[in-house]
Amino acid sequence: MSTGLNRCGKSCRLRWTNYLRPDLKHDSFTPQEEDLIVNLHKAIGSRWSLIAKELPGRTDNDVKNYWNTKLRKKLTKMGIDPVTHKPFSQILTDYGNISGLPNTATRMGSFSRGLNNASVSVSGLSYTNMNDLKPLVEQFQVLNQETVQPHFFSEVPSSSSSSSSCSNVTQLSSPQSFPCQPSQAQFTPSSPFSWNDFLLGDPFLPTDLQQQEECDPRGTFSSTSPSLVTQNEFPYCKFNGLGYKDSNAFQYGATTGDDMGNSHKASSSPASSFVESILDRDSEMRAKLPELLGESFDYLSI
């Protein structure tokens, strides 16, 4: 049916349900609604439609947006992890229980330092850092199943995602054999992964990942062509639940593309930062653009 609108039916329906419906509230959320959202999120995770049903006049999109823009940051400022709803101190305690690591005091220090470093290059100590670290942690949990017990981020409520990320997290506790795992031999107990090294170095450039990608091009962490890697083969290759921004950020340290690989050759020293890797990458792209475009080109002059 043609409505004369340049919209598909789905868009129209969304517009109606999320905005035009007459029973919707358009005023700001009340403290009571805030409390309810936080409590429900704690109980059932990011099931926005279910949460919204408890809030008359609010849509799942409203609740989701409010959570993402306000509540999550609010909780973070209060020292509560918005994912697990646990105080960061408790998470750090849990983190301290990871086996095969140096003493807790050292780890705590390096962990906060890692977060602070991230805050410089991202946007302050916020949930973003936790989410940025999460896929890396998961990668390392997969790569080091023998030495790292998966329980830090695996505490994410199983209901926190509908289709993708949730299922992957639960898979952590049931390790599979992955075709792209021949590199596992490189992660022998004699050289266990060190959180300290990881956090003291560049969190986006774990050197072990380079070994991984050199070993098997298929077992990459590529987000440029995530469809090449199925979840069954290697569930944590896909960065489920992360946007391109996150994935791209990670790319600087972990892609297998020709150019990317070169880029972190130059920035793989422990002292280099994520920002430096971006700058390196930027220089490289600028150098390559003319040949890619077949003509002289300086995008800075646009």
Place this chain on the structure above:
DNA sequence: AACTGAGCCAACCGCCGAGAC
């Protein structure tokens, strides 16, 4: 006045399941 960065939110995307054919 111009620029910049952060916050906000409607809209979009991709996946999934249900139901019709």
Place this chain on the structure above:
DNA sequence: AGTCTCGGCGGTTGGCTCAGT
């Protein structure tokens, strides 16, 4: 059984606004 359409859902993005510089 296979395919298609539709609606629901959660995650993400793009563009607007506004405060700060």
